[in-house]
Amino acid sequence: MINKILLSAILISFSLAVRGNFPSLENSNLGKSIYSDSLKNNEDSLTFLANTYSLDSAELKAFLSDFRSKHLAIFYDQKSTVAAWRVCIADDSLRTANIVLQKTAKFLNRNQNKSEYLKNEFQNTSKGQRSIFLHRTWWADSLKSNFDSLGNSSGFRTWGIDIKEIKKSLLDDMKAEASAPQFVESLINSGKNVPKKLFLILDILSTKSF
Numbered sequence: 001m002i003n004k005i006l007l008s009a010i011l012i013s014f015s016l017a018v019r020g021n022f023p024s025l026e027n028s029n030l031g032k033s034i035y036s037d038s039l040k041n042n043e044d045s046l047t048f049l050a051n052t053y054s055l056d057s058a059e060l061k062a063f064l065s066d067f068r069s070k071h072l073a074i075f076y077d078q079k080s081t082v083a084a085w086r087v088c089i090a091d092d093s094l095r096t097a098n099i100v101l102q103k104t105a106k107f108l109n110r111n112q113n114k115s116e117y118l119k120n121e122f123q124n125t126s127k128g129q130r131s132i133f134l135h136r137t138w139w140a141d142s143l144k145s146n147f148d149s150l151g152n153s154s155g156f157r158t159w160g161i162d163i164k165e166i167k168k169s170l171l172d173d174m175k176a177e178a179s180a181p182q183f184v185e186s187l188i189n190s191g192k193n194v195p196k197k198l199f200l201i202l203d204i205l206s207t208k209s210f
Contacts, residue, residue: 042070046064047064050064053082062089062092078106079105079109081105083108084102084108086119088100088101088104088130090122090123103134104134166188
């Protein structure tokens with residue numbers, strides 16, 4: 001009697017163990033199928049985006065490689081994100097960073113005719129300086145938008161600044177670049193043409209990178 005009970009328990013345990021393996025195997029295959037479908041859907045969406053922005057065959061290959069297995073929400077949340085990726089195509093690290101795509105897309109939305117110009121400037125900038133180049137480009141565009149939104153200085157708003165607020169090294173650089181360095185300090189002190197934010201940003205950007 002004991003042997004029969006023991007044998008039954010062993011058979012039941014074995015049966016449950018075998019049955020228990022089937023769902024895990026099924027789920028594994030299902031997971032692979034879902035993942036495969038997801039990649040295919042991503043690739044179809046990326047191809048559609050690439051065609052919309054007229055990416056060439058080399059750009060399409062890089063675009064698919066960069067984003068085939070990633071979420072694509074960023075491309076639908078903000079206009080010009082694909083164009084922003086194309087601008088940064090020369091740098092395989094920066095071109096996939098969300099912050100780079102978002103801010104560069106914002107710049108392109110404000111400057112719709114500067115895509116090729118920015119792409120060439122970015123490509124011709126040394127790899128170690130590209131993040132700084134982008135920061136300066138975004139900030140300059142932000143300053144223009146905030147202080148000279150009409151683009152012709154008729155709506156320019158300024159903040160005065162005291163000469164003591166500027167680092168000597170930055171002031172020396174400004175004088176070195178100026179065609180009439182003797183007027184730099186008086187121009188800054190006048191507060192008539194120089195936005196205060198500009199100097200604070202330039203000071204930060206001199207060492208800032210991603």
